[in-house]
Amino acid sequence: MTGDPWILPGAGPYCKGCGHPLVLRALDEALAVLALDPADVAIVTDIGCVGLADSRIGSPHTVHTMHGRSSAFASGLALADSVLGTGRLKPIVLVGDGGATIGINHLIGAALLNPDVTVVVHNNFLFGMTGGQSSALSPVDFVTATTREGNLVSPLDLARVLLASRAPFVARTVTGDRELPELLRQAIAHPGFAVVEVLELCTAYATRWNPLTGAGLRELAEQAGYELGVLRDDPRPTFAAGWLARHGRATTGRAKPATTSPARFHHDVAHATGIVLAGTAGERVQTAATLLAQAALLCGLHATQKNDNPVTQGTGFSVSELILSSEPILYTGIERPDAVLVTSADGAAELARAGVLARVGPGTLVVADAGIELPPLPVEPLRLPLRSSSGPKLAALAAVATWSRSAGMIPGAALRAAVADRFGAAAEGVAAALEPIAPAPSRPG
Amino acid sequence: MELVSGNRLTALGALSAGCRFFAGYPITPSSEIYQTMVAELPRHGGLALAAPDEISAAAACVGASLGGHRAMTATSGPGFCLMIETIQYAVMTETPLVVCLVQRLGPSTGGATQGAQGDVLLAEHCVSGGVTIPVFAPAGAADCYRLVRAAFEWSERLRTPVVLLSDKEVGMTLETVDVAALENGSAPPGRRAVAPGTTRFAPYRRPCSEEPPDFAPVGGPVRVIATGSAHDGEGRLSKSSPEVIEILASLQRKIDAHAADMALAQTELAAGADTLVVSYGVSARAALEACRRVRARGRRVSFLKLETLFPVPVSALGPALEGCSRVVVVEENLTGLYAGVLEPHLGGRPLQRVTGLGGMIPPSRIEPILEEAA
Incomplete structure (x- = not known):
């Protein structure tokens, strides 16, 4: 100095x-x-x-x-x-x-x-x-x-x-x-x-x-x-x-991500497909959406997942909008949903409020828990006892698996692989939600 | 490929740009940047700090940067408001600083989980005296990585605070991105250091009016004087001498002189187009999709996505405007804030604003406007 x-x-x-x-x-x-x-x-x-x-x-x-x-x-x-x-x-x-x-x-x-x-x-x-x-x-x-x-x-x-x-x-x-x-x-x-x-x-x-x-x-x-x-x-x-x-003063840096790997599964997504998944916060709605996006990634697809929830963390609605496409995705909102999957009354109410249900068309696949009210729609929803069969925390994943079987675009094997990648040793319990669910017996009267 | 958010790639991009200090305060929708930096900085030999408030966060970053370390913080509109005085301090002391402003619906607390593009002029006009802060606006996750690197590059190069302006949708939406392909760049060069062996130097004397002064770190062998008060070249407090006024003018001149080099944009021009669609950030995705849809129906429209918002990338605007007789600007705020910034640069062409509040503007709202002839 x-x-x-x-x-x-x-x-x-x-x-x-x-x-x-x-x-x-x-x-x-x-x-x-x-x-x-x-x-x-x-x-x-x-x-x-x-x-x-x-x-x-x-x-x-x-x-x-x-x-x-x-x-x-x-x-x-x-x-x-x-x-x-x-x-x-x-x-x-x-x-x-x-x-x-x-x-x-x-x-x-x-x-x-x-x-x-x-x-x-x-x-x-x-x-x-x-x-x-x-x-x-x-x-x-x-x-x-x-x-x-x-x-x-x-x-x-x-x-x-x-x-x-x-x-x-x-x-x-x-x-x-x-x-x-x-x-x-x-x-x-x-x-x-x-x-x-x-x-x-x-x-x-x-x-x-x-x-x-x-x-x-x-x-x-x-x-x-x-x-x-x-x-x-x-x-x-x-x-x-x-x-x-x-x-310490370690400077090893981040582990390099894997370079682009070839698609492990075949898909049948012919055009950009928009899927809206709605349920209750804290019930792994966004996780289920991410698993589907990961499955799409394993099929070599592009995917976006736009999440919405109120500012609260563990209460209220939780909505994920997923787009799967063989082309890069621009707008990440869904103007006309190809599928709407609803697992709780919170989710259904938010979809009604946000105008998503109003955009359901005759070609939309609607999967809903058997216990929730939905307004009249131009299609007959596929009603399943998602919550009672899989439990509230896996109902969203069960809905995703139901979509996968019905739409035939993403194979169940890709979903199972995504579950295994994410949950490791705990995957077996989660994967139970991927099994088909029998419709609830119709209630008398 | 990875399924990754813009916030996460903002953090990884910052690390790749040599950021080694982060001070944060949680606020939706920016918190993931903070959390990722906390998780990642240690293994990069860096330091992440939980600040007691946004003022402390910004001030700690400026302190670290005065010591020569690349520093960043992240916030949303309400926190940004608290940081403004410190950002001005960084302007005045010519201290590099990157601030990620992940926008949400305002004013005030607004909507924490609702995206918006309402802070574009707040970011730019928060400096008394009219000094331009460079502002980069990513439209997606990969952009976040690339543009936060640009933010560090220019922050260091010009010794200025720089804002990376994203929003809830860009920051929190997950996308498939080839992250490995992004992670090839080395860190951009740092601020120009004082000549080795310098014993005394005037910390605010600059080689020329268009360049920042040479840098020496506080704590290094050369004595440094830093001050947020108006100062002469030696760093002495002085309020209106010609030298002081010249230094203040240079704060702007150094930005203006490099405006063309800072201008980042993507274009999709159509031969014979009568309409140019201009957008930025999250709205640029819908705008491009609308352009492609109407083109598929035979309309000729050109598209310009601005990645540098300030200094206004006039050099990118010129070629895109050629032949167009109308400009449509798409942005998610009440009045078309940035359209007003562009208007003087449009050569008198009519300007149509497509604006929105409370949700992303969908392509279907833009298409009918583009279907009209200019």
Whole structure:
């Protein structure tokens, strides 16, 4: 790197008496003691007066980020470096009380993930750059531009929030603390997430409107119930260490997929064939459709499978639209279905709602469970006791097998092969659904 | 052949393009990209992260990319809205980033499991100041693989965020694809690095107005200054000097200068056609099918599928328009969002919009329009 100092000398660009340059001076001392390679240090700044610190940084990298998001950027930098890079990079986040609250989810997330990131929270109890407005860290009765008669809202105890977020190193102090450089040194040396909250003065607004001095910061902390000093120093494994222990740095890559294999089964799909399969979510409707698509693939066909379900996962309807074709398939919807297979009332209701039943024509093969209501259709549905014969979870596959036998386009052997490929040792139980089903005896009356 | 979804091939395409960092937050219909990256990245020596929200996901990716690692995230409309500030940051800091936006019905939470093409202008116009983000739009699973690679190529080449704009139907529909045939490309080249031995460099000084600056990683031996604030060539905060304004102008100029190279499209032109059908994404499949059906009945129509939406692929449009006296644009949104983008480039030809909401536009809705003479 350049041989520049860690932090450039001077007080600017800050107001006389501002706490920010005091923290920078302490940071300079801490970095000097640690004697890191400046190339391994990145100062990641947030927005606000604290973000102006970039101009004071000498030899380390600087990344000036967005309001509140600094710790999320720093987490990405640190984790990527730990797993993919040098493993030496130490991002140090400089953020104010405003940034810490708008970005509190990032701080909590970083504390939980535990990357090698140090966060220095410059808490001067208000938004300085924008004119001294109250922040979530303003004490009760604190006078700010937006709380002229004193703040009514209890302040957030940020250090405690981060303790609760399992941050392994948490410290809090005031700018006048002689131990500040040592606290910062400990935080940076810590192998994971570390946070130091520094209570400080904003001389542009806070001291103008409140009877507050540097010496009074400890008293303010006491009144607010803030413990000072190292609140936790209890290293725990970092995310990166856990990741590398589990995965190593292996780079074997994905197993190459099989190149196009010749069709294993003969098909009789003369033209693009659209099949709509409808049932209830959680009853393997989409799995049954996929098995048919896989069977088609084993016959050398093109296939598409468009699935639809409500946003819920295990309830409501589940519909798959399959197209099988010897030519590449363009539109993946089905304008005129060649087959409609319905295994539950949920499925039938959705097909009616979506207009699929209205598109059933005289040439459509309709297979339906014997127990469900269907509106009048231009064809007589093939009614079978799918659910009671095969069970609800295999009824859709039984419907697919019924279609396969009736339409004669995809051989049962291809379906059985698809089932075997997918289910392996468990295939036998599933394949039972591929056997023919006897019609239910017609009910008297 | 494999039966595979567009989301899965988006992830595999990203891996083949050298993506080694993914930070995700689940949202239908994009979650399969996240899950596939989580499953696949370890064996590629990469890192996948579960972010606590979409802002964290995008910011972590930018952080990784600042360190020189190819990074991607995936989301849908609501999550994309949360990422916009970070995407702007990537524009300003000239940090490569690929964002997969798998569209669903909007506005707001909309319909999580309902496809749509309603975010096409949101993706493009989310940057204050009018800077173009390259947007690629796959129409199917194989396209996802190919175009996410293009997204990485141009993201790296121009140091810019790039959006891969698919939708529920493209992302989640399973298709038979010859995946082995796709998996032959090596990773596209990376961002141009600073000269070896460089000790000091101005991180935002560029070789010329049409090129991004040279790159050095945060954490590398050369000191880097990155900033989302307006800056001079040295990276110093400065808001309106001529140098700063020149840098801002170059953010757009570097995109414009490479627009023709970025223009990806597929055509099926018919001799003597009076009508050109233009479409993109999932609607392009129905539009092409409609074109083929009416051609089989003797109508002469040409078809243009745009794979690059932004920068507007004017170079692909020109030859397709020749001889046509009418343009039909097919897209699945309320008002024909992209048709409005194309209109100024049609040489005054009448434009018909075929739009739809709540389901894929079927070929049968397009055919009668194509049957009419221009």
